[in-house]
Amino acid sequence: MKFEGSSVVITGAGSGIGAAIARHAAAKGAKVCVSDLDGDKARAVAQEIGGMAFACDVRKEAQIKALIEAATSTQGEVDIFVSNAGLGQGEPDHAASQTDEHWNLNWQVHVMSHVYASRALLPRMIERKSGHLVTVASAAGLLNQVGDSAYSATKHAAVSFAESLAISHGDEGIGVSVVCPQYVATPLLGLSDEDAVSQPSLLTADDVAAAVVYGVEAGRFLILSHPEVQTYAIHRAKDHDRWVTGMQMLRAKAVDTFGSVQIENFYKLI
Template sequence: MQFKDSSLVITGAGSGIGAALARAAASKGAKVCVSDLDHDKAQAVASEIGGMAVQCDVRDETAVQRLIAEAVDQQGEIDIFVSNAGIGKGDPSHAASQPDEDWMLNWQVHVMAHVYASRALLPRMMERRSGHLVNVASAAGLLNQIGDAAYSATKHAAVSFAESLAITHGSDGIGVSVVCPQYVATPLLGLDDSDAAKRETLLTAADVAAAIIKGVEAERFLILSHPQVGQYTLQRGQDHDRWVKGMQMLRAKATEVFGSAKPETLYKLV
């Protein structure tokens, strides 16, 4: 699937990876619909790249359907849909300490948003035997995010759902990619490009956007902007007990060095 002349929709595109991808896709000649919960942010990015903006709460299936309908009306049938919106709350204390509403928020944004988009798009894509679904998950969906059990659990589910899409609909002419970046300098972590410049393993949103474009155009299922995640995943599969012990050691080191094991500081140890 090529981005040039394609119709593209990106959720969570008012900032971070989504905004960077919108800019990169537009530079390749794509027609881009920028969607975000914050309409002003979406409009700012859309105005910058000559795209369209649609406010959307991806937790609401009707809102996702409306987003798709507006994009089709203005840009034609959607060639690439990037389900990118994400959140991170963190564990207040123990691994089950996040309240039910935060667990459900993670589930709605990281899993059901992908389901809603796929439910609306698959019949259209199957009929014309073309289209590409891109679900942005996380390295936490292959490994684990220390200090955020709800994030890790739902990102695992997001990877699994993407696998189901690819297995079921590969013969329908539909491409599927799941993106699993590790640490990225975005507002989600309270970081920016200047932070990424100080550490090789911390990428910018533009770095991840470039990896997504390259992966989709190569029709890759698993897109790893951080290649080392593939090796970590292999090690986990070969000896899960050893991997868990290693993660326990990493958590202990983070707590010793930083006083806690939070995502915004953990990147300094990997």
């Protein structure tokens, strides 16, 4: 699926990876709908790239439907939908210490938002035998994020749902991609592009956006902005016990180095 001339909708696009994808898509000649929970941020990015803005809470199916309807009426049928909105908070104590509310929030944002978008878009995409669904998951969806079990569990579910979409609808003209970046200098981690300059393991949002645009246009299912993630995933598959032991060692190293498990500092350890 080419971006040029396409109608593109991106959630969580008021900053970070979503905003970077919006800029790259617009530069490719796409008509872009910038969506974010924060309407002001969405409008700022949309004004910058000449797109449209729409405030949307992706936890609510009715709002995702309204987003798609607004984009369709303004830009035409949605060709590429990038389900990018996400969050990360970490754990106050042990791996099950977060509240039910927090687990439910992760489930709604990291899984059900993709389901809602697909539920709204698939019938029309199948009918015209065209369209591309992009899920921005995480390397945690293939591996694990130490110190955030809710994030890891729901990102695994997001990857699995993307696989189901690809398996079920690939022969109906629907493209599916799942993006699994590792550590990225975004507001989610409280980091900026300057932080990525001296850290090879830390990419900028622009780096990830470039990988997403290339991967979608190349028709790739798994888009890895950090190629090393594939190596880690292979090690995990070959010997899961050994991989878990290695992750235990990484966690211990984080505690020794930083005094606690601080997610925003993990990129310094790899």
